[in-house]
Amino acid sequence: MKRTILLLLCATSFSTYGQVGIGTTAPQETLHLGANTSTIRIEGLDEINNPLNSGPTRLTPVFVTESGNFTLQPAGYTSGGTGYVLPLNFLADTPNFIPNNPLGLAAPFDRYGVVINSDLTNESTTGLIQTVTINVPTNSMVEVKYAISLYFSGTNLAVPPHSTFITDGKTRVIQSYFCVDIDSDGLSPAELAQMYGVKGQYYASDAGGTRGYPNMNSQGYVNLPAGSHTLYFFGVVNDPPNTFTSIGFGGANDYLKIRLFN
Known part of the structure; x- marks a missing residue:
């Protein structure tokens, strides 16, 4: 038998x-x-048999050795010490995450990005730059790191002549931040009021004025539950009374990197 x-x-x-x-x-x-x-199921990796297991509230990263073995122990790990780096779990690594020409302007005016104007009646204007949806696999702290290019103009970039120098010698303050729409069901007033990664830069013109692409870099951290979430990136243009300021957000080089720690 x-x-x-x-x-x-x-x-x-x-x-x-x-x-x-x-x-x-x-x-x-x-x-x-x-x-x-x-x-x-590998019982040698569970919380009872392996002290490196994070337990029931968090997932534990599994590593693969050069021999192809599964382990919870990173290379170079010393019990009770440091000296090793956990793998970076990137949810997004996106260059040029803001469209260069959402207005559909003809060249050479096709690299202004998202235009936000503060006209003669306003001293501060906020506008939506971009939205990005991410899927978080488990409760995690999420890091959002981004860089946005800026284009300055004293007249509306969206209409001819599209771009003029700012020469009034007055200071402009440009800001960016993002809000998180939990579960991607629309920004609530509370979510809209919670601003992450706030960054500001100022520009004081001289007689020669300015045009070009300075960059604004920022990062923010937020604890998110598992699920689909949408990030809303906003730009803010602040200028003195009775001045017109037009800013193009993201017309040149920009990037977005999102990673999670669990």
């Missing part, structure tokens, strides 16, 4: 060319778990 079972196992192994299937009769890999609810 034992001999019959052994022969049967050998025959199965040869018929699948060394591939083993669990829950499938047609394995496609060396080990193939069938069914869309398949799971794997």
Whole structure:
């Protein structure tokens, strides 16, 4: 009887060319778990058997050694010490995350980005620059790091002549920040009031004025639950009374990097 079972196992192994299937009769890999609810448990990595397991409230990162072994211990790890770096879990690493020409202007006026104006009747104007949706796999602290290029003009960049020097010698203050729409169900008043990664820069013109692309860099941290969340990036233009200021956000080089720590 034992001999019959052994022969049967050998025959199965040869018929699948060394591939083993669990829950499938047609394995496609060396080990193939069938069914869309398949799971794997390694008890040597659980919270009872492994002190590096983060427990029931947080997921624990699993590392792969040069030999292909699964482990919870990073390379260079010293118990009770430091000297190792956990892998960076990037949710986004996006260059040029703001459109260069959302207004559809013809060249050479096609790199102003999102235009926000503070006209003669306003001393501060806030506008939406961009939205980005992220999917967070588990409760995590999320870092959002971004850089936005700026284009200054004393007249509306959206209409001819599209760009003029600012030469009045008065100071402008430009700001950016982001808000988080939890569960991507629309920004509530409370979410809109919570501003992350606030950054400001000022520009004081001289007789020669300015045009060009200075950059504004910022980062912010927020604790988020698992799920789909939308980040709203805003720009703010502040200027003195009775002045007109037009700022193009993101017309040149900009980037967005989002990573999570869990």
